[in-house]
Amino acid sequence: MNLHSMLEARAAEGKLLRVALIGAGKFGSMYLSQARRTPGIHLVAVADLDPARAKAALLGVGWPADRLGAQSLDEARRSGGTFLTDDTPAVIASDAVDIVVDATGSPAAGIAHVLACCKHGKHIVMVNVEADALAGPLLAKKAREAGIVYSLAYGDQPALICEMVDWARTAGFEVVAAGKGTKYLPAYHASTPDTVWQHYGLCAEEAQAGGMNAQMFNSFLDGTKSAIEMAAVSNACGLTPAEDGLAFPPCGVDDLARLLKPRADGGLLTHRGQVEVISCLERDGRPVFRDLRWGVYVTFAAGSDYVRRCFKEYGLVTDASGEYSSMYKPFHLIGLELGVSVASIGLRREPTGAATAWRGDVVATAKRALREGELLDGEGGFTVFGKLMPAAASVAGGYLPLGLAHRVRLRSSVAAGQPLRWSDVDVDARSQAVMFRREMEASLS
Template sequence: MNLARMLKARADEGRPIRVGLIGAGKFGSMFLSQLRTTPGLHLLGIADLSVPRARAALEATGWDVAAAVAPSFAEALRTGRTVLTEDADALISADGLDVVVEVTGNPAAGAHHALKAIEHGRHIVMVTVEADVLVGPLLAERARKAGVVYSMAYGDQPALVCEMVDWARTCGFSVVAAGKGTKYLPSFHRSTPDTIWDLYGLTVEQAAQGGMNAQMFNSFADGTKSSIEMAAIANAAGLKAPSDGLLFPPCGVDDLATVLRPRERGGILEHSGTVETVSSLERDGRPVFRDLRWGVYVVFEADPSARGDYARRCFKEYGVVTDPSGRYTALYRPYHLIGLELGVSVASAALRGEPTGVTEAFNGDVVAVAKRPLKAGEMLDGEGGFTVWGKLFPAATSLAKGGLPIGLAHHVALKRDIPEGEIVGWADVEVKDSPTVRLRREMERTFGGGVSAAAE
């Protein structure tokens, strides 16, 4: 990719890329651990609601905190040190900043910080995929108009999948399916922060030692995070969302090309060119053989006409695992390294002016669904909580149903009873006006009628 060489050149010239990190949790800490050893990057500042937490993140990831921390941005710019602050807006507006890395996990905060970064001419690496799914098309459009990069975060599954989709298309293949693996059973949709560590095989103490947030990790188990990530991929890669949510089929890596092909060809997909998440568990709880729990994949096909015989023959000659017809095959990556890989996005944005995946359409949306029977007056507690989980739909379906985006299903009261498994709509809750609500409504008006042809 040549980025390492370009970073070294910047380091040799004394012109490092100056990075501002917003959010010092687990993902941010993983980035900090590698930023410290990457030539050509300068951590200008960390903004976190708790400065002691930001300091602890530096200490935990091997920084010499006493030597690294500067009292002001001017001093940090002059000496190559780092400011710790609770004021994210101050960090975004600091002189010399090149790239903002948004890692709060809060969709409202993520959208706000992205808009501030665009206003100040900073590139944005949006780790908070919740913000991207809620209002990403609008943020990406505004960034393009301002001449800055708005990018998915390399190391997180959506950006890695988008890279694989791009690879397949660049090679002249048609993309049939793309997505990731996870640990899933249908009962997990009812998982709560009180039950999550049992699903992960951890104690509360072990989770706390690892800095793991129960509600955030519950979002991975109850299906919400998979829905959000698949929506992000659909919106960035021009793929379809399933008509009634993800299927989570049990599937190992050797069976990707057989399972994830269209129904008329013997697979499970409604359409070719869709997103899907595969489970590492059989429905009876047994582990899937050669599962893809931590990885990502793309299923693609050779030209289905007789003209594709040569490519299909090459698949066989070079030991490529295919479906029985020899037409479909898959490429997969068994792991993703999350924040440890994030520097790729920072370098790509600053040195090439290119995102590692960017939202280009409104193909998929994620709406709130009741985890249990809910009563009028109850307060929804959002992604990974006790009340709702997020289900993926085509954006057109979500808009037609008036579904409440999961990113807005937090601290809002229900106006009526909602049965378990039913969609929660905008009309079912007391939604207060806010900049995020207005931004979402603007995004719906701007992109809701123009769902890309790939999603229709």
């Protein structure tokens, strides 16, 4: 609770946290808008495939143009300015940088960036939850062995859920379930970039005018992003998915304790200690009363008559037995909150969430009947969606991780709704991402 005062002290001493951002898209831009207002922070570099886009993002969120003229990393370090470049390896290797923020969204790039940070001794904030879902447990292990901090990104829902889980356990409560809200109907699993905007109440022209990417927004709708984020939570918090993956039950905040408890006690969970995503829509499309579409939650157990009485005395909403209650946060501010991770890493050497073991995985699942020879197009595309399952079941089934289902060709046909297997696709076995993932799978085989 004193990160801000610690940042102010670092600013007064001139010992700024030197940060480099990789990827100046929406999330990165949101962080940039706040980094310039945060004491104790020096944004040394922004690396992007298009440095002109990075400059436009910085100017668009209020950075003064005269702070963006550094011609090298060393000049940026000396002058207090920011260097714009497309040379990410040089940024990670530079002595001018202490903390790297990966906001690329590319699983393969994320793995490469973490391994480079391990080599060069740089802490890393992993906005790139796609890479974390693909290989986070092994990435976090490599980081610990290298003596650096690997962290989920505060502001994104997984890190906020990790915080709530930690709060509950630190207070002595058993965590029964944790997760987030979203907009979900079963039909959304078949959604494609061509159909996505009708579900958001937009036309394609309106979305294009707003700079909205159809495939990215579709990954939120078709269940893929939820699966990815809950894999990260599962692996970081010691919680496990149900065997059938996410159920997306309709649920408002007043019903969390009633529904997000074990089936044996009248709830919906298959077991205690489960990740689950709740929908803001009833199955007939009606809105859920007091939904949690933008927020996160945790349900927990009292464990004693005394605590049940305390729940009642202090007005907590519980189930009928008084045993189960919940806490929730109604909103998340995405990149606007990312500075909490930067400060936590730089000042305390503590992550805001990181995998501790491999418990949850996201497998590529056919949106429709897929034919031999088709090219898969990955997250949010026309061919597959991501389904959450226990990691042990994924490895035992030989299933293809969602993060590697991009620009690979099918060797066999796959029925709609079926998970794909490694044997169904032609992959480049020599690629760094494939070899790294295979190394992680070997630990469970």
